[in-house]
Amino acid sequence: MTAGRTAAAAEEKLRQAQKMEAIGRLSGGIAHDFNNLLTVVIGAAETLAEALADRPELAQVAQVALEAAERGAELVSQLMAVSRTQPLTPQTVDCNRMLEGLLPMLQRTLSRDITVRLEPWPDPICCRADLTQLTSAMLNLCINARDAMPEGGRLILRAARQEGPDGPMAALSVEDTGEGMTPEVRARATEPFFTTKPEGAGSGLGLSMVYGFAAQSGGRLDIESAPGRGSRVTIRLPQALDAAPDPGATRLSPATPRPGLRVLLVEDDALVRGQVEQRLAELGCATRACADGYEALDALAMGGPFDVLMTDINMPGGLNGRQLAEHARLLIPNLRILFTSGHTEDPVLRTLGYDPRAAFLGKPYRRAELGRKLADLAAV
Ligand SMILES: Nc1ncnc2c1ncn2[C@@H]1O[C@H](COP(=O)(O)OP(=O)(O)OP(=O)(O)O)[C@@H](O)[C@H]1O
Ligand SMILES: [Mg+2]
Incomplete structure (x- = not known):
């Protein structure tokens, strides 16, 4: 050049x-x-x-x-x-098993003319990433591959260990034998809202989301493609050094918390607080609702008792959710903590993956998601 x-x-x-x-x-x-x-x-x-x-x-x-x-x-x-601001809960993911887990979902989405081949890495290989988002990113790539092969073809899912500039990476790729991309399309493929699909068929957000997810997870996305020669799209993620995957990554917990779970709810927005209180009541929880961190600390100091502290992260005036959680843990060391927020840049999210007794729920959420998070937390 x-x-x-x-x-x-x-x-x-x-x-x-x-x-x-x-x-x-x-x-x-x-x-x-x-x-x-x-x-x-x-x-x-x-x-x-x-x-x-x-x-x-x-x-x-x-x-x-x-x-x-x-x-x-x-x-x-x-x-x-x-925009790389989605709430992520990184965990240690076994890449080979993650790929295997995609197969049943693919069987439902791909036509019979597309054969799927799995090429796992010969040794166990783990990366650190949010499993739900990683699965959705891989499915996104598979759908693109499917759309590039209207006449059928072969889809290959591969996991590999590679040496990156900053250390070992896990490379997860989706390869197809489809129509491929021209250099112009390839160059713009990760641009938000760029699509070559007919109106209504694609939003053009697929690859830009996967690109954002990979970058936010400390990795990257690479596209290799040529017209008529198929495509290979690879997500590279930092390899996890502790080889054992989180048990939570595969364990299925009940969808609702046990009846009577004692929740201390802290939310500064009165409208939201009322709503969440009602949700919690419907889920069978015994809830004490507070408008700010100090009120919550008072409730904790009075002896509660509480199983879960559910707190908004961003609260004006004095204590934010993270500080409240630190104080609360001093009072009840085993307290489960569920952070909620519409924002996702808080540094607290980066440390969450290491604390099995804490979790994050991004707003807005449905009652069922709230129920599952509380059940998950209570199960650890
Ligand atoms: N595997 C592939 N083979 C050929 N072209 C691809 C492939 N993956 C992506 N592209 C091209 O890149 C464009 C952008 O892909 P992207 O996933 O971002 O959006 P989309 O698939 O068009 O819509 P959406 O994913 O939002 O439903 C596609 O419209 C297509 O032209
Ligand atoms: Mg797409």
């Missing part, structure tokens, strides 16, 4: 990075308030739909509102993935 072309390429990279940063700031900025609003809307619509069970025509209206709010929530979470 000539010096001029190298400089142009560097400039293009910088421009791309600045664009992604601007998108990140925009979506991160609106996400917090937007998520709080959607939490309330989803909660209200869920309650209405249930209360109106004997009025089907009205229940239907509540159901429509619920679905619309959930679509809004889905869009916000997609934008967060693109």
Whole structure:
């Protein structure tokens, strides 16, 4: 490459990075308030739909509102993935087993004309990543591969250990024998909203989400492709040094907490607080609700007792959720902690993966997700 072309390429990279940063700031900025609003809307619509069970025509209206709010929530979470601000709970993931776990899901989505081949790494290989998001990223790549092979073909899922500049990486790739990409398409493929699919068929957010996820997880995304020669898309993630995968990564816990679980709820937004209190009551929890950290500390100091502290991370005035959790642990060392937030940049999220007695729930969430998180936490 000539010096001029190298400089142009560097400039293009910088421009791309600045664009992604601007998108990140925009979506991160609106996400917090937007998520709080959607939490309330989803909660209200869920309650209405249930209360109106004997009025089907009205229940239907509540159901429509619920679905619309959930679509809004889905869009916000997609934008967060693109802008690398989505809530991630990294854990140690066994890459070979993760690929195997994709197979049943693929059988349901791929046509019979596509054969799937699994090429696991001969030795166990683990990476550190959010398992749910990694699975969804891999499925995203497989759907792209499927769409590139309308006449059928071969899809290869591969795990490999590679040496990266910053140490060993786990490389997870999806390879297809489809139509491939022109250099122009390849260059723009990770751009948000870029799609070559017909109107309504693709949002163009798939690869940009996977790109954002890989970057946020300390890894990267690489695309190799040529027209008529198929494509190989690879997610490279830092290899986990402790080889044993988290037991939680495969264990299935009950979907609802045990009856009477004692929850100390801390949420500064009164609307959200009321909603969550009601959700918790419906899940059979015994809840004490507080508007700020000091009130919560008082409740803890009075002797509770509580099984779980469920706290918003971002609270104005004095104690934020993380500080509250630190104080609370001094009073009850074994206390389970469930952080919630519409924001995802808090450093607390980076340490969560190491503390099995703490978890994170991104707003907005449905009652079922709340139930599962509480059940998971109580089970450790
Ligand atoms: N495996 C592949 N083979 C050929 N082209 C691909 C492949 N993966 C992605 N592309 C190209 O990159 C574009 C962007 O992909 P991306 O996943 O971001 O969006 P999409 O698949 O079009 O829509 P969405 O994923 O949001 O439903 C695609 O429209 C397609 O042109
Ligand atoms: Mg796609």
